[in-house]
Amino acid sequence: SAVISQKPSRDICQRGTSLTIQCQVDSQVTMMFWYRQQPGQSLTLIATANQGSEATYESGFVIDKFPISRPNLTFSTLTVSNMSPEDSSIYLCSVEGGPQGYTEAFFGQGTRLTVV
């Protein structure tokens, strides 16, 4: 299994500012995923982050709004830029696959973001 540490666990931010969320995994993994979970909703994939290449964004999400870094096989960051109240959500980091051949997804505890 993979242990994922995500921080901050929660934050309250002013509109127009940016927040960077960090995700640290305890082992090397090929792919890392960022999800958004709006209040009372399911998970929506924002992007897939591979080490050494640009992230792949899902429809409706763009790099200018959600820039992602993936500097190595155990770490990634997601930035929520120029925030508005509509960005208030839980943001989740997830990993699948890797040298150990994981066959399931593991999640961080999430970052609960409130934009005021």
Next chain:
Amino acid sequence: GNSVTQMEGPVTLSEEAFLTINCTYTATGYPSLFWYVQYPGEGLQLLLKATKADDKGSNKGFEATYRKETTSFHLEKGSVQVSDSAVYFCALSDRGNNDMRFGAGTRLTVKP
């Protein structure tokens, strides 16, 4: 494309009642199927999984059987506890496409 349809909630049960949360899926390949649980204020945790047809996943008294003929993966528990109150997500993973899909989630509340 692949998709998961999950029974809508919320579901409210009394302690020791029987639980069923329905989940059906659509997939072009041979996906793995999962149930995840999200307790208040936490991320998702894997509850159980099944990787091929007729597999039964089980954990903490919960069970689900991968039924290819009905494309279903219903979650069951014979006797729920207050501590089972959480949101449950059905999910599928198509390894060939690195495509993971989640259902809408079902909120379960168990009352003493």
